[in-house]
Amino acid sequence: MRLLTHNMLSSNIKGVTNGFPLRIEVEKVVEKSVDFNPDFLKNMFAKIEYKALVEASRIMGYAELPDHAEPSMLESDDFLRKFHHALMELHLEEGTLVCPETGRRFPVNKGVPNMLLHEDEV
């Protein structure tokens, strides 16, 4: 699971008002090289929750991403590459995503999160 995916997942357990972002517990992180695509990144910047990405990348072991970002920073190759690395190249292979409100744990196995809810959670 890349952090791009993590950035779009939320816990929709019944009664939860803010299930985003899911807290990450790491068991295995894998870094995978991905082609650098500035246009794609610029499109994605507008759609993601940047703060959640920064927090998640730190937990995954990458501390280079600046705390705050403005769209103007997308013109900087340096920032774009850090953004690219955090968003696209850090994979959670094994671990857990945790609902920020209820503490409910969603497993991630072989890079695939299992977000199925139990009967009493819907």
Next chain:
Amino acid sequence: MAVRQASLGGVDVDLETKTNVEKLKRGIAEFYDESSGIWEDIWGDHMHHGFYDPNSTISLSDHRAAQVRMIEEALKFASVPEDPMKKPKSIVDVGCGIGGSSQYLARKYGTECTGITLSPVQAERARALAAAQGLENKVSFEVADALNQPFPDGKFDLVWSMESGEHMPEKAKFVNELARVAAPGARIIIVTWCHRNLSSSEQSLNPDENKLLDKICDAYYLPTWCSTDDYVKLLQSLSLQDIKAADWSEYVAPFWPAVIRSALTWKGITSLILSGWKTIKGAMVMPLMMKGYKKGLIKFAIITCRKPE
């Protein structure tokens, strides 16, 4: 009447229904865990009908092109923009199978697509296939429930459901979720199996029709069917715009005979024997699908709409 309403999700869902829904979801996951491999082996990564010119004769090799054409025709029907400024930038594939549509859409629009399926086997396979195609950075997959999508509101510019709607036990909830995760201005595309529309004097299908559908439901882990009109009404109730619906049954007619023929090849038969009872049962029910289409009972429907800005 109560059964049809329950399938639409129009009455409060009681405990018995909830348990049945859980059983159904498990059945669906297990069915695809077991059958995905054999389908992929013979038919490839698109687990949906092909779109054919009516009365054409096709060979097995043309079917993949027809499956791709189905995707393109659906996008065209929904008027999904191709202009670089207006094309979808985020896509969700609801009931993604092994990711055939996800891969195609991500490649076509050059953007990211995420797919959800109840089957862990399919999600894992989808991930592997995408990686093999170099699309690992553009497509992702999660094990999740279409009736409780793990996404915040308004996330996706294109909400895609290609032949998964027929598995959804509470149609109202299903459509609600599709609308919820759609961004303002997003297009929602549902391609699904429906039963014929009821006339104004009818409360339900006749008993013979229900009997035929029940047999199919049992083999394919389908809940009670609804009609194309039912979908349109649900979309209207959510104030979605540009609602369009069509019956594409004539364009998919060659599909089931072709699937049956592929099952009867040496490869088909041996694969079925090795796969498992759920898959074999699914294969045995295929002639009933043909019968349903021939009788005008089963319809291959497309329903699309746009979420207001």
